[in-house]
Amino acid sequence: MTALPDALALRQRLAAGEASVEATLARTLQRCAAREGDVGAFAALWPERALERARELDRARAAGEPCGPLFGVPVALKSNLCVAGEVAHCGSRVLEGWRAPYSAGAVERLLAAGAVLLGATHMDEFGFGSSGENSAFGVPRNPWDGARTCGGSSSGSAAAVAAGLVPLALGSDTGGSVRQPAALCGVAGLKPTYGRVSRYGLVAFGSSLDCVSPLARSVRDLELALSVLSGADGRDATCLELPPSEPPAAAAPARLDGLRFGVAEAQLAALEGDARARFDAACAALEALGAERRTVELDLAEHALAIYYVVATAEASSNLARFDGVRYGPRRAGDGSLQGMVAATRGELFGAEAVRRILLGTYVLESGYRDAWYGTAQRARERLRAQFARAFGEVDVLVSATTPGPAFRLGERADPLAMYRSDVLTVPASLAGLPALSLPGGFVERDGRALPLGLQLSAPAREDARVLRVARALEAARPEFARPSPVALAEASA
């Protein structure tokens, strides 16, 4: 899947002096100018900042300074990650024009590793969506079929990687917002264990669920990105006090002998017919590597959507209470009173899905309903966690499809409930705080075009390395499960 080099290969060439960072960045910017119109991934490009940074890196290398693990690698950032002085509007008019006064912990780590920040990508408003369509500023188009969605909510980050514009991008994953677009765009995405990467400077959606998460062309790049991004950060009270993870090993594991992988029958029912066939082929490929397939019980996963949408909207309504026309972004006058100004600002500037989620979240937290909705959801979440723990007593990793089917057409899921159902396979791991990875899992055809599918692997909390190891083995053994998108191929041959 790497007609264009992945981040690790690019870094090695740049660190060896085979090309300058500035010249490589200039080509990246040309590529964006040529192809961005096909996909519409970026909300903002930062050419001046990036070129200045590239020259600084070239000078440092020439002076004999050590090259970091992402030396010279251009990286795209979802527009809910703060970069000091740059827009971070989260796809929302409520933050239009607002510039972040500080940088996120993940952004600091990228810079310390030598990365070049290229720009901010489009997203569903505050992460509320599974297609990218809930953005106030732009809807990315799928590099495999421009009439289809990229998935969401990290739509632009996935589109930028899949279109060959950048080898690495950051998104955020609350209920599948990196794994789903990775699957629908045919790239790899990792939601780390909750707390493995600092949330400092990530604009909050669901604070008990949000994870800064990388997207890349190869699984080893996800491993590389996690080794850069992970580690303790005292500015995020939920960040785990663990050292950074290990950088990728030189070679992918050749075999998976002794590995037990679990499949929950309850999760197979959601799959479209041909997607089920591709899923079975991916499981057979794991078995061919020596792994053993087992069936596990995960019937509470059927309730995960309801649990998730109660917990996540409750947290979102609390987190979005801060956007009131006083401290950030634009303001609407309303009737001239303070209360009127706040209500008018929020009522006019939040998009339709944000309004829906704020209302749902406020309702389930309301006095008199709180225990019936939010309390029940929290207790059910604990039961789901316990069911995962039992499953991991029997198997090493769980395997499912990432989405029920391939990318759907833009505008196809106007009914909010139909859109929420897109998340059915990704929210269980989010609720349990597990590491979960989506890697390319083959193709199906729709309207005469090949469209990618994702395969999702999850493991117990803190076992991020396990899903990465299994994914690398499968990626190496079955390269035909992935290939560059038509837009990336056009660029590679240009």
Next chain:
Amino acid sequence: MAAPMADEATEIVLATARLARLELAPERAAELAPQFAAILAAFGRLAELAEGEAPEPRADLVRDVTREDVPRPGLGREAFLAAAPERAEAHLRVPRAVGRDA
């Protein structure tokens, strides 16, 4: 936790919007009401899980996250005010909230 009927849902949407400090025109509330009712009806499946014991929260999730109580540099007033919609010298400016006729 029964979901509201669509006709009562409009009133619930308007009342919830007031709690959420969201200005919502009545016609917009009427549009949202059936969606709101349908979503709550779908999530009403949670009631099936209301019974039964939930596991205790795990002890390994509980730790002291407070840091030493020592001063350290903050964001800085100028950086904060620069990002605000309206300021008056060193303050955020908002419409008068005290001493204003109702």
